[in-house]
Structures are given as C-alpha cells and as structure tokens.
Amino acid sequence: MNILWDFDGTLFNTYPAYTEILYEILDQAVPKKDIHNHLKISFTHAVQYYGLSKEQVKRLFAMEQTIDPADTTPFPFVEDILKFADLNVIMTHKPRKDVEHILKYYDFEDYFTEIVAIDDGYPRKPDPASYIYLHHKYKIDLVIGDREIDIVPAKSIGIKTCLFQNSAPGADVYLSAYEKFFDLTCIAIND
Template identity: 25%
Template sequence: MTYQALMFDIDGTLTNSQPAYFRVMKQVLAEYGHTLTIAEAQTTFPMAAEQAMAELGIPADQFDQFQARYEAVMAEHYQDIFLFPGIMEMLDQVPDDVQLGIVTSQRRNELESGMAQYHLLDLMAVMVSADDTPKRKPDPLPLLTALDKINVAPKDALFVGDSLSDEQTAAAAGVDFGLAVWGMNPNANHQQVAHRLENPAAVVALFK
C-alpha cells in the first residue's frame, strides 16, 4: 500500500476499555440517579463526552460537574484498561516512513493519563483529542486537523477505528477506513470500509 499515515481511534481500537467505561459510567450515573444498561454503554462508548452525557439524560448545565466526576472515578480504573493483543507489535512493525497518529473523542487529560502506563504515545507523530478542535467525530475536522499537522493528504491516509462514528468520520474526511474487527460492536452495520482488519497484524500486512 502507499499510505503515508495511519491514524487510530483509541477506545475499542487500540485499547480494550469498554469494560472499564461500563463500570465507571454505571457508578457515576448511579450518583446522579440514573441507571446504565449494556446496550446504552455500547451506544455511548464511541461518543464524545458531551454527546454521551446528553444521550444518557444528564442536563447540559451538569456536564462539567459530571465529566469531572467521571474523570476522577476513571483515574481509579486505568489499570483495568488494556491494549488489545498485538497492538504494540503492530505499531513497531509499521514502516518507519509511515506517520502514526491518534484521533480520539477523549479529552487530552484522559488520553495522556490513561495511556501513561504504556509507551504508545511516544510513537505518535500527532494526537488530536476532544480539546483540540471545536467539533468532534463523526465530524471530519479532528481527522483533517491531525493530517494537516503532519502534512499528509486525506487520500494518502488510513483511519483505523472500530465504530460507525469512526467510519463516518473517515468518509466525511475523504480518508480510507480500516475497520478494527477485533474491537468492533458486533451489531454495527458497516458500509464504507476499505479494509476489514481481523487483527492488528493485518494492519502491517497492508504494507507488504
């Protein structure tokens, strides 16, 4: 392949973080008098924080307070977030002339704190979080901003993600989408997929 850049989502793509998300969100919602089903967790997991809170019935004037509480509780569960098997090997084996990046709906503090236990962020040429652009995925702005920072055209990049939101982001940005099958929601109906990647090693195989 001729891709000059590989952009990655984090949750559900690089990290198996949905179980921790479910536990933390369930605890915090209970403090606000709300419940959380597994189906609701699957729906809101790939969303930006504000979108997820609105979907779960948190009033807009409580977003900041709720988010602060969520981040505080999540900080106690970072040890429950694991990289999917083969992720570091995949990142190490991608050709050196391919730039790596992260495009996530996580806030910068959550991104850096959650990944501190790994050396994954050291490999990234660019990272765009929810704090870096006024719009969130599935708007194309975060992905286009990341590519602009490393001077790579959309046609020369691949965005690897697990969710419909990631697929929509790539399509809107004019970027090929690689579906991380290892982390995808089995109920999702993906339509615009350039590559179905069964495991992280399949990403490396694109360059052989």
C-alpha cells in the same frame, strides 16, 4: 503506512471502565451491556439517551479522572501495528492530558508523531476538520476507529478506513481482532 487512530475503544479498551462509571451514575438500574452499546455509538449519544443532567455529566467526568490506567489496557496485538506503521497519529475527543497519561503508563508515547485532542479546538467527529489537518500534514493512508463517527470524516476526504469490533456499513476493512490486521488491511489498502 501512515495511520490515524481513534483512542477510546480502538487503541485501548476503555469502554469497560466507562461502562462501570455510567452504571454507577444510573444507580445500577440499566444493564451494563446496554450502557456499553450506547457508549459505542458516542458519549454524547449515551448522555442524551439516558437523559443525564448537567450534574450527572459533571460527576461522570470527575469519576473518569479516577480511572487507573491499568483498567484501560491496550488491545492485544495493537502494539505490533504501531511498530509496523511508518507513522501514527491520534484524533480523539479525550483531553490531551488523559491520553498522554495512558500512553506514558504503557510506554506507548513514542509511537505517536502527533495527538489531536478535544482541547485543541477542532470540532467533534464526524466533522472532518481535524482529519483534513492531519491528512494534509502527514498524508494519512488509513484511519482506524471503533465507531462509525471515526470513519465518516475519513471517507469524506478519500482516506481508506478500518472499523475495529464494529460491523456498521461503510468501512473498507473490518477487524474483530488486531492479529488479523496484516492479512486483511494491507490487501484492502493496496486496492
């Protein structure tokens, strides 16, 4: 099975660290749960929803650079799936150096054949251009993401999808925890 992964909130639990940063930028005036929910839609959505200024966004990016990889842990059992897959690739809006830094910290870099990051010049999801590139190159069987914008491009080009910790309509498979992957996903992919 060849899997295309989203990064933030799918492979690694990065949202708590991002929530803390945005909480600080918003002067601790917004509940963390609300911030988390808006970040789960998309970073762009959260910036627009909270009306962040260019200076606040610049500060957010600067603070993001100080996050310790120890605060962005891989989800339980995700490594089992990475080992199981024939091939893993990543498509993320995160800068490549940040992705590589976290992968190296957890000794995960050898699990991935290719990383398409925001600095590679592809349009942001849900535009399917990066997915088309990766699918043509690797014949992707499954896309795993935690947000609707992660599965929309896959659906548009006929790839099976899995939403992780998200019940938005449209996915082929829904997982609340990766230990259930082998029970649910293999059945849905073979349909």
